[in-house]
Amino acid sequence: MNLKLTGKLLGAAAALSLLGSAAAADNWRAWNIHHDGHPNTAAMDRFSELVAEKTGGEITVEVFHGGVLGSQPDALEQVRIGAIEIGNFNLGPIGPMVKEANLVSLPFIFKSGPHMFRVLEGEAGGIIADAMGEAGVLPLAWVDAGARSFYAQKAINTPADVEGLKIRVMNNDLYTAMISAMGGNPSPMAFSEVQQALKTGVVDGAENNFPSFKNVGHYEVTTNYSLSEHLIIPECICVNTAKFNALSPELQAQLTEAAEEAALFQRELWTVQSEQARKDVEAAGIVVNEIADKGPFQAAMALVYDEYLTANPDMKALVELAQSTE
Secondary structure (H helix, E strand, O other): OOHHHHHHHHHHHHHHHHHHHHHHHHEEEEEEEOOOHHHHHHHHHHHHHHHHHOOOOEEEEEOOOOOOOHHHHHHHHHHOOOOOOOOEOOOOOOOOHHHHHHHHOOOOOOOOOHHHHHHOOHHHHHHHHHHHHHEEEEEEEOOOOEEEEEEEEOOOOHHHHOOOOOEEOOOOOHHHHHHHHOOEEEEEEEEEHHHHHHHOOOOOOOEEOOOHHHHHHHHHHHOEEEEEEEEOOOOOEEEHHHHHHOOOOHHHHHHHHHHHHHHHHHHHHHHOOOOOOHHHHHHOOOOOOOOOOOHHHHHOOHHHHHHHHHHOOHHHHHHHHHOOOO
């Protein structure tokens, strides 16, 4: 074979190789319920940039913000079956699907935000991650969602202040049990419906973190925010397990690194924005009630724990593992 023909063949082979690499590039979609200005939105955009950078373009991630690909339950199912590759999910709604993830929904299971991350990045978190992965939604990194507290038309300083109130909660039996244990009436409903429900009196109150309370305007239709900090529920950057497992070990490591870096970026933004959100709602006239003694709230949860562990005795070791984490 002459050199000219050999050169042509080699050139053609190189071109085919490049085309093959381009064809093999994975173009993934990511779901995010938050809008512009939210720490998670900035973090998911950063995650997309990092994935492209670290994988050399072998994987690209297009992030769809504002829940445009569906509600959280819909998106969770889509990631689980692989119709969407990535999701930024709150672990609350994952609990009914993955019992180990319900650990984070036990009221007062975490002492603080830093304690939550120590639990999740330790043995207990590994157990939760493995169980979620088996369900098809593998967490690559944990992100902050702050502490959830009550807001209503009156101050809530003791469990007795909840008695008789209709309180909106996310759809999870532990949250309804929490409100019931204080004598309140739990009202599960979609987050998008809460503003109108508060405005019209369909519910008397709700519970969430400062940025969410401010960003969606719930502070406009309530008067008091009471720092019960009863739930510290993390969020995750999660991937469809099968899609992740189909990647090379190198790509798996690069995707994980991108998620972990984006999560650290999110945590920094969260701290700043949470502090600013508190200042903003106070400036708007919201009374923020510091609760001097949370002991009565914690004591009221004893029945919630007893009923939960009676129904889920295999969760006892995981609960104790989380509680014993320093």
